[in-house]
Amino acid sequence: MTNSLALPLLVSLFFTVNSFSQETFKKRYRIKQNISARSMGNSPVKDDTNLITLKKVVKGGVILQADSIIPYKQIVTHFENVENLSEEIKQEKQKEIDKIDKQLEAVKNGFVNSIELIDLNGKKITITQKQASKEGIEEYIGYNVRRFPDFYQIGQKYKYNGNVLFEKDKLYVNLWNFVYKVKSGIPNSSKFKDDSKTLYYTLKDGQxxxxxxxxxxxxxxxxxxxxxxxxNSSEDIKGVFSTSFNAGLFGGISHGRTKFHYRKKVGNQSFTEKISLGMFLGAASETLTEKNTNDGSGLTDSESQTIGLASIGTGLVFSRNKLSLGLFMGWDLGIGSLSDSWDYNGRLWLGVGLGYDIFKL
Structure with missing residues (x-):
């Protein structure tokens, strides 16, 4: 190999651009009771988020929540048995009742045409003057109470698998194959009610x-x-770069982390980093000449022959969003009558690839 050819090949080894389409199966996020948050500037957020459960007031970073709709007139009585509930929070809940009362009164007296509230199923409803004037209308108006999912209210600290969807200030969670296990390790066939409900984390702007x-x-x-x-055993077999055609399928398992960044009005951002370890199987071709075969090939200086190769190997791929850097090692096994005479048949090779997934959205 001439020096003029060696340098470009060496550069290409480290900057090989691959365009590929990646398919992902069974992606499962690890869902926790509460997760720490950082604000703009990468500084930790103060634990100023309060969530009232059925039993106590919990303080934490960003807490997994479930919706619970109750009649709005029952807001204060709903929390009467909550431990450590301050008078300040009780007054805030009473103000919520007073606020809805004033809105209904304003519609009833014709000061505003209508207001939007929610019913006891959590669906948005429009209250007009005619509806606001009906007796007992208060019984049909709901209020959304944030609370822990029921499987966390019994004191569990476990992490669960789930899928997520990031929209506006909500990171929605759908748990996957949730089965509660008692201390004995025997699965309990009865699922918690909140397993099938929409759960979510709520982020503040810049978190x-x-x-x-x-x-x-x-x-x-x-x-x-x-x-x-x-x-090491034969001086005739030199270290060489190969540029022959090859294609294959790489499959493996990945572990990673996604950062979800909420930006009010201007759109959310997410960044995913992961490491993938796997195996690949592929096909390739190689041109045999007198220089890369032993005497058994029978090839002369002017002769050459192309053989097929079966490639097997393993790889480690580092990815950040669309960009990937892969380290690979493998073996090429020749197919055909001259394969045994090829100097590199069944011998280890090394490769590095820098990939950009043009198909990933």
Missing amino acids: TVKLNFWEINATALTVPFKYRPKS
Whole structure:
């Protein structure tokens, strides 16, 4: 190999651009009772978020919540048995009742045409003057009480698997295959009611939260440039770069983390980092000449022959959003009558790839 060719190949080894389409299966985020949050400037957020459960007031960062709709007239009585409930919070809840009363009175007296509230199913309803004047209308108006999901209210501290959706200031959670296990380790067939409900974390403007995940993925892969090390047992087998065609399928398991950043009015952002470890299986071709075969090939200086290769190997891929850097090692096994005469048949090769997923949204 001439020096003029060696340098470009060496550069290409480290900056190989691969375009691929990645498929992800069974991606599961680890859902926690509460997660720490950071504000703009990467500084921790003060634990100023209060969530009133059925039994006590909890302080934390960003807390997993479930909706619970009650008649708005019962807001204060609903929290009478809550431990450590301050008079300030009780007064705030009474103000919520007074606020809705004033809104209904304003519609009833014609000061405003209508107001939007929610019913006892949590659906938005429009109250007009005619409806506001009906006796007992208060019994049909609901109020959303934030609370812990029921499986956390019994004191569990476990993490659960789930899928997430990030919209506006909500990071919605859908738990996956939730089954409660008692201390004996025997699964309980009865699920908690909140397993099938929409759960969510609520973020403030400028807050960022992180969730870890596991996933299984499959990727169409090509490693256009391979380095085949020299042989320690034979001086005739030199270290060379190979640029032969190859294509394969890489499959493995990934562990990563997604950062969810809420930005009011201007759109949310999310950043995903992960490490993937897996195996690949592919096909390639190689041109045999007198220089890369032993005497058994029978090839002369002017002769060459192309053979097929079966490639197997493993790889470690580091990814951030669309950008990926992969480290690969594998073995090429020749197919055909001349495969045994190829100097690098079944020998280890090394490859590095820098990929950009043009198909990922």
